[in-house]
Amino acid sequence: MQFIRAHVLVCGGTGCMSSGSRQVQAGLEDEIARRGLDNEVKVVQTGCHGFCEMGPLMIIYPEGVFYVSVKAEDVPEIVETHLYKGRIIERLLYREPLSQKSIPSYDEINFYKKQRRIILSNCGHINPDEINEYIAAGGYEALGKALTLMTPAAVTEEVKKSGLRGRGGAGFPTGMKWQFARQSPGEKKYVVCNADEGDPGAFMDRSVLEGDPHRVIEGMIICGYAIGADEGYIYVRAEYPLAIKRLRTAIAQAEEMGFLGKDVFGSGFNFALHIKEGAGAFVCGEETALLQSIEGRRGMPRPRPPFPAVSGLWGKPTNINNVETFANIASIIVDGAEKYAEIGTEKSKGTKVFALTGKINNTGLAEVPMGITMREIIYDIGGGIVDGKKFKAVQIGGPSGGCLPEDMLDLTIDYDSLTAAGAMMGSGGLVVMDETTCMVDVAKFFLTFTQSESCGKCTPCREGTKRMLEILTRITNGEGREGDIALLEDLARGIKQTALCGLGQTAPNPVLSTLKYFRHEYEAHIKDHVCPAGACSNLTGYTITDDCRGCGMCKKVCPVGAIAGEIKERHVIKHKVCIKCGACEGKCPFKAIRKGA
Amino acid sequence: MKSLEELKKLREKLQSDTKLRAADGIKVIVGMGTCGIAAGAREVMAALMEEVKKRGLAGVVFQQTGCIGMCEKEVLVDIILPGAPRITYGNVRPSDAGRLVAEHVINGQIVKDLVVAKSV
Numbered sequence: 001m002q003f004i005r006a007h008v009l010v011c012g013g014t015g016c017m018s019s020g021s022r023q024v025q026a027g028l029e030d031e032i033a034r035r036g037l038d039n040e041v042k043v044v045q046t047g048c049h050g051f052c053e054m055g056p057l058m059i060i061y062p063e064g065v066f067y068v069s070v071k072a073e074d075v076p077e078i079v080e081t082h083l084y085k086g087r088i089i090e091r092l093l094y095r096e097p098l099s100q101k102s103i104p105s106y107d108e109i110n111f112y113k114k115q116r117r118i119i120l121s122n123c124g125h126i127n128p129d130e131i132n133e134y135i136a137a138g139g140y141e142a143l144g145k146a147l148t149l150m151t152p153a154a155v156t157e158e159v160k161k162s163g164l165r166g167r168g169g170a171g172f173p174t175g176m177k178w179q180f181a182r183q184s185p186g187e188k189k190y191v192v193c194n195a196d197e198g199d200p201g202a203f204m205d206r207s208v209l210e211g212d213p214h215r216v217i218e219g220m221i222i223c224g225y226a227i228g229a230d231e232g233y234i235y236v237r238a239e240y241p242l243a244i245k246r247l248r249t250a251i252a253q254a255e256e257m258g259f260l261g262k263d264v265f266g267s268g269f270n271f272a273l274h275i276k277e278g279a280g281a282f283v284c285g286e287e288t289a290l291l292q293s294i295e296g297r298r299g300m301p302r303p304r305p306p307f308p309a310v311s312g313l314w315g316k317p318t319n320i321n322n323v324e325t326f327a328n329i330a331s332i333i334v335d336g337a338e339k340y341a342e343i344g345t346e347k348s349k350g351t352k353v354f355a356l357t358g359k360i361n362n363t364g365l366a367e368v369p370m371g372i373t374m375r376e377i378i379y380d381i382g383g384g385i386v387d388g389k390k391f392k393a394v395q396i397g398g399p400s401g402g403c404l405p406e407d408m409l410d411l412t413i414d415y416d417s418l419t420a421a422g423a424m425m426g427s428g429g430l431v432v433m434d435e436t437t438c439m440v441d442v443a444k445f446f447l448t449f450t451q452s453e454s455c456g457k458c459t460p461c462r463e464g465t466k467r468m469l470e471i472l473t474r475i476t477n478g479e480g481r482e483g484d485i486a487l488l489e490d491l492a493r494g495i496k497q498t499a500l501c502g503l504g505q506t507a508p509n510p511v512l513s514t515l516k517y518f519r520h521e522y523e524a525h526i527k528d529h530v531c532p533a534g535a536c537s538n539l540t541g542y543t544i545t546d547d548c549r550g551c552g553m554c555k556k557v558c559p560v561g562a563i564a565g566e567i568k569e570r571h572v573i574k575h576k577v578c579i580k581c582g583a584c585e586g587k588c589p590f591k592a593i594r595k596g597a
Numbered sequence: 598m599k600s601l602e603e604l605k606k607l608r609e610k611l612q613s614d615t616k617l618r619a620a621d622g623i624k625v626i627v628g629m630g631t632c633g634i635a636a637g638a639r640e641v642m643a644a645l646m647e648e649v650k651k652r653g654l655a656g657v658v659f660q661q662t663g664c665i666g667m668c669e670k671e672v673l674v675d676i677i678l679p680g681a682p683r684i685t686y687g688n689v690r691p692s693d694a695g696r697l698v699a700e701h702v703i704n705g706q707i708v709k710d711l712v713v714a715k716s717v
Contacts, residue, residue, distance in 0.1 A: 003646040005659035007618060040646060061618045062658040085629040086661020125618065135604070136611040144601035258598040266599040 006041045006083060011057040011124060013048025013210055014203075014242055015364075020071065021056035027075040032083065041083055047211015047246075049124030050365030051111055054094060057124070059106065066106045067092040097361060097383055111362050114380050116343065118351050119327045120367045123211030128246050131253035134214040140259055142333035146222050147267040150333075155226040156182055159329065161337035163349035168194055168285075168322030169400065169426050169502065171348075171415040177319060180309035181227040184317035189229035191220050192294070192313060192320040195236040195243070196278050196285040199398025200449060202429035204353040205323035207365055209236070209243035212327070213250035217273065219326030221259065222333060224271045227319050232271065235290050237278040247275055282453035286501045287320045289455070300457045301501035322427070324353060344370035348414030352425070358395075358432035359386045368413075375409040378432060389434040392533075393517070397426025399446045399453075400506030402513025403439065422513040424506070438535035439518040440525055444472040446510035450503060461504030464495040468511060478538040480526030489515065534595045541575050542585060547592035554584035554593060613655040621679060622656035623702055625649075628673035630664025636671035637691070644694035645674070649702070657702060670713055676701050687713035 010016075010025045025045060032038050049057050054068035058078075065088055067078070074092060081087050093102040094109055103109050117123075126133035134140070146155050160175025181189060193216060197205040209216060220232050236244050251273050254260045262270045276294045283289045284299040291313050293299035312318025328350060332340045341349045348370040354377060357363055361383030368377060374394060378384070385391050393403040402423035404411070411417055415425050433442065451465040468491050471484050492508030499505045515522060524530050531539035544554070550568040562578040565571030573584070573593075585593045598604060616622065627633070627642045642659065649657045667673060670687030676697065677683045684707055686697065693711060700706045 003650040004614075005617070005646060007615075062660060064618075084661075085634075085663065086627075087629075087663055126615070132611045133615055135608050136615045138608070140598070140604060141601070141608075144598075144604050148601050264598065265601065265604075 002039045004040060004042045005062070007061040008041060008043045008083070009046045009059040009061070009125070010043060011047075011049050011055060012045035012128075012242075013052070013055075013124075013207060015048060015052030016055035016057055017242070019055045019069075023072040024056050024058070024070050024075060027072045028079070031075050031079040035079055035084060037079070037083055044127045045129070046125060047123045047128045048207035048365065050120060050207065050367075051109075051362065052365070053361070053363040059124075063088070063104075064106065065104050066094060066109070068094045111364070111366075111381055111383065114372075114376060115367050116351050116369050117367045118331050119208060119215070119324060119353055120211070120365065122215065123207060126212070128211055128213055129249050131214060131250065131257060134212070138334070139214050139330075140218055142330035143218050143221055143259060144265050146225055146333050147265040147269055152182065152226045152228060155222060155333065158337045159226070159332060162328075162332045162340040163337075163344070163347075164325065164328050164332065164340070165348060165415060166321060167324035167328070167352065167427070169397075169424070171425055174321060174325055174328075177309060177321070178223060178226050180307070181229075181317050181319035184310050186317050188231075188316045189227055190313040190316055190318040191224045191227065191229045191232035192291070192308075192318055193220055193232070193234040193326055194285060194287065194290060194320055194322040195234055195240070196290060197240075197323070197427060198237065198282040198285050198453075199400075199427050199429045200446075201357040201395075201431045202355050202398055202427045204355050204365055204428055206240050206243050208323055208327050208353075209240065210246055213243075213246050214254065215330060216323055216326045217247075217250055217254055218259070219321075219329035220273065221264070221271050222329050223319060223321070223326065225269050227317070229319070230270045230272065232273045233276050233294055233313070234273065235276050235278055235284070235294060237284075238280060244275060244277060251275070281455070282449075283455045283501070283503050286503055288501070290320070291318065300455045301503075303500060324428075345412065345414045347416055352413075352428055354428045354430050356382050356430050356432070358430070359389065359434040359437070360384070360432040361386055370414045371412045373410050373412055374404065377413075377430065378409070382432065385432065385434050389436065391432070392435050392437055393433045393439065393442075395423075395431040395433065395442065395446075395510070396429070397424040397509075398429050399450045400424060400502065400509055401426045401429075402509045403433075403442060403517065404513070405517040408517075422509070422516050424509070436533055436535060438476070438531050438533040439514045439521045440472065440476055440531075441533075441535050443511045443514045444469065444476055447472060447507065450507040454503065454507075458498075458500035458504060460495045460498040461500065461507065464491055464499075465504070465507050467491055468495075468508065472511070475522065475525045476531075476536045476538070478525070478529050478536070480522075482526070484526055485515065485519070485522055537580055540580060540595060541578060542573055542580065542582070542593055542595055544571050544573060545592045545594060546570070547590045548588075549590055549592075551589065553587045553589065557583045557587045559583065616656055617658055622658050623679065624658050624660060624675070624677040625702070626660045626662050626675040626677070628663070628665065628671055629661035630668070630671070632664055632668035633671045633673065638672045640691045641672045641674065641689050641694065644691035645698065648694045648698040652698065652703070654698075654702065667713070673713070678702075678705060681705070683716050684712060685714040685716070686711040 058067040164174045165171040289299040289301045308318040353367045454461045456462045548570045555563040672689045674686045
């Protein structure tokens, strides 16, 4: 007899896998079989739930109980107590950090309450390796509707009306892009999905591909129909092996079911889909470099125009969108453009997935309506700053984006407000920083990244970012010179105006935005030789305050003999000798030793 | 895949597999305290599931619960139809599964001789 009465959903996203979900799932399957429950309980591996901080995650249906931080040792208890006897295991429930209340169900957790999940609606709730679960959740209805009830022009018009803008960076209206490709003359056209997600701290595209690959595939096929293309490529970076594996499975299943291939839905429309693995160059996320790379050439950008819509892959008209953009298409077609456009602000419609990382309590993925404030994302969904420290800045948009300070927390987020503030939507990576982060150091970090990823084709980017990085390194080493700030600004302006592609044009943004909002930190480094955050080791020293009682503990623990003073008298640190190891700070019983200026 | 109709039919068929992840439907709750297990709750639940499976019923959700204090009357089984009060049956044996499913789950008729309680 087989009657499945319970489903155990184990998260198989990359985050949960690295915290041990594979062992949990294997243990679970063994234990269920050992208890003879394998005919009535089904274990399902899902994609990412977004709440990676609390992984590995598990949901047990029919109750819908949500367990967090599940370890392999917990498995026997889960099978015995929950699956056999039907009792909820209190200690594995999520505990709200503020109220300390345990919460059994998913929707009542603050992290999820303020989210609006459209793109991520299936992620964590269906098995991504099983096309049937996608269909049961309403999948491929959009494709059927588009192919059998709408003309290609009507599909394009619907996407235009929805107000959807590209989720990969620049925010160009997607419907317009489709229309350009549609109107380009030519028999052969291509659809390309940019899945070369490379911004530090961004992982929304990976999660969508891993958790709901069919949603992206469906969006691409619809695009093919709209612009008149019969072939598509997904360009995925090789660093996403799980995403590639799930995509391969998904494509094979879609072919078998007839969603890909010849005469889809009896409409006479044909579409074939291929995967191209990228080799890890950040610049290949730039569309012209990406197309070169698919063609088997060195991934370097070329000047535009001609735009890919006119001359793209192998010189044919090509429409290229990123993963999250394609993931929006199905709901626009099924629910209609008007319904979709109800969400968001005047010029930015729909939802956006943000990846929360850095000094934030709830690391993970949050899908929110456009127009939400940064404060809501960081405090309500993200649970605030780690260890109760003070918020300093949030970096948004990756290496092309900028840092926003505390007084911008109430900014409503959309494409235009972020650009006006000196940042950009980018792919939606949010890196949260607290008071111990040095903003010059942050600018240096991002510039180091773009500098090493610069392809070297154009001089402003190749040489300019190098010079900027040299100056930043000098400043953080305490060797900043008078005039460095002006020089940085001058270089930044030049690079922005003259670099060939988006990588170079936006590379100075982290420097410019930190100069805009945290100029005093640069000045402190250069003029006072001090790092206000206490992060740059050359510019940080320890001092002993008036709270010193002269106990001598610090003197004893100092490995280099840098502390002088008589018992019961205030001690002093000889800065020339001090190696800034911090041992004295940890030892002082009176908290009289402070780091910083 | 040749038409939208075909897809919709396939979807309906497939949804029975994932339906138990949605919160609605008929609930059958079996008492799985130590007392219940000792009185044969596992066997009763297996018989009930067999019966539901045999009749191809979709949307019947099984849950277990702990001891509610009426250990004397175990195995206890609760059946809740949407919008109807919770009916508790006592001293249920595997051989009663057919009647409970046919009369209560399918036809909404309470099996009077086994009832021990009713609550909203």
